[in-house]
Amino acid sequence: MRTWLREHALAFSDTLGRMGRSPVGTLLSILVIGIALALPAGLHVLLKNLATLAPERSAEPELTLYLQADLAEPDRKGLESRLAGHVAVSKVRFVPRDVALKELEKATGMASIQEEIGRNPLPDAFVVAGRRGAADALEKLQAEAGRWPGIEHAQLDSAWARQVDSALRAGRVFILMLAGVLVVGLGAVTFNTIRLQILNRREEIEVSKLIGATNAFIRRPFLYFGAIQAVAGALLSWLLVELAVGALETQLGQGASLLSPGESLMRLSLLDLVGAGLIAALVGWIGAWLSVAFHLRRLDPT
Numbered sequence: 001m002r003t004w005l006r007e008h009a010l011a012f013s014d015t016l017g018r019m020g021r022s023p024v025g026t027l028l029s030i031l032v033i034g035i036a037l038a039l040p041a042g043l044h045v046l047l048k049n050l051a052t053l054a055p056e057r058s059a060e061p062e063l064t065l066y067l068q069a070d071l072a073e074p075d076r077k078g079l080e081s082r083l084a085g086h087v088a089v090s091k092v093r094f095v096p097r098d099v100a101l102k103e104l105e106k107a108t109g110m111a112s113i114q115e116e117i118g119r120n121p122l123p124d125a126f127v128v129a130g131r132r133g134a135a136d137a138l139e140k141l142q143a144e145a146g147r148w149p150g151i152e153h154a155q156l157d158s159a160w161a162r163q164v165d166s167a168l169r170a171g172r173v174f175i176l177m178l179a180g181v182l183v184v185g186l187g188a189v190t191f192n193t194i195r196l197q198i199l200n201r202r203e204e205i206e207v208s209k210l211i212g213a214t215n216a217f218i219r220r221p222f223l224y225f226g227a228i229q230a231v232a233g234a235l236l237s238w239l240l241v242e243l244a245v246g247a248l249e250t251q252l253g254q255g256a257s258l259l260s261p262g263e264s265l266m267r268l269s270l271l272d273l274v275g276a277g278l279i280a281a282l283v284g285w286i287g288a289w290l291s292v293a294f295h296l297r298r299l300d301p302t
Helices: 002-021 023-051 073-084 097-108 113-117 135-145 159-200 202-210 215-258 270-299
Strands: 062-067 089-095 125-130 151-156
Touching (some): 002 023, 002 215, 023 159, 023 215, 023 270, 062 073, 062 135, 073 089, 125 135, 135 151, 159 202, 159 215, 159 270, 215 270
Antiparallel strands (some): 062 125, 062 151, 089 125
C-alpha cells in the first residue's frame, strides 16, 4: 500500500513539475477548457436568476374570481362555500376591495390611487388555489364559475406561469445538451494534449519500456496531467462566471434585486463547483487514458 501511494505521489509531483516547465502551453489549454465550461455554467446561473421571477408554486394554478359590486354578503358566503367544496380547489381566499387596493398601491408605489380617481376601482374577489395536478379541472371551473350569479369575471392566472415553467425546462434541457457537447470537447482536447506529450517524450517512454517499466507506470503521470488540467479549467470557468455576474450586478445596481430575492444576483453554489470539478476531472482522466492506451501500442520498442 505504501509503495502504491508513493508511486502515485511521485507521479503527481512529476506532473506538476512538467506543467510548470511548460507554462504557456499549459495555461493555453486551461484557458480553452475554462472558456468552454464557462458557457454552460453561465447559462445555468442565468437560468437560476430568471427562475426567481416565476412564482414559487407556479405548477399550482390559481383562479381569480371578481365579484359584482352589488353582491350581497349571504350570496358571497354561498359562493365561498361552493368554491371550497369543489374537487379542483385546495384553498379559497377572499380579498376585499380595500385590501386589494392597498396591495396594488404597495406594488406600484402609488400611495394615492383612490384620491386621484375619486373612488376604489377594484372589486371584491376570490383567489382560488388549485390542487396539484388539477389544472384541467380548474380551467373547467373557470368556464363554469364565469356563468355563476354574482361573478363578474373569472381569470386563470396559471397560463403565463406554465409558459415560464416550459421555458425554464427547455432552458435546462438546452444547457444539459450544451454541457454534453462541451464535455466531449473537453475529452478531445485532453486526448490531443496527451498525444502531443507522448510524441515529445517518445524516446523517454521507449527507454522506460526497455528497462522494464509497465504501461501503468508510464500511463500514471499522463492521467494526472489530464485530470489536473481539467480541474484547473473548471476553476477558471467558475472565476469567469463570478467576474461576469459581478460586472452585471454592478451595471444593474439596485435593479439586481428584481432578479433575485436577496440584495445580489444568485451565483454558482459550492455544490455546483464541486460537481463541475469532479466531472471535469473524470472526463480529463478518461481522455488521457484513451490517448495513452491508443499511442502506447505504437511505441513498442520490440
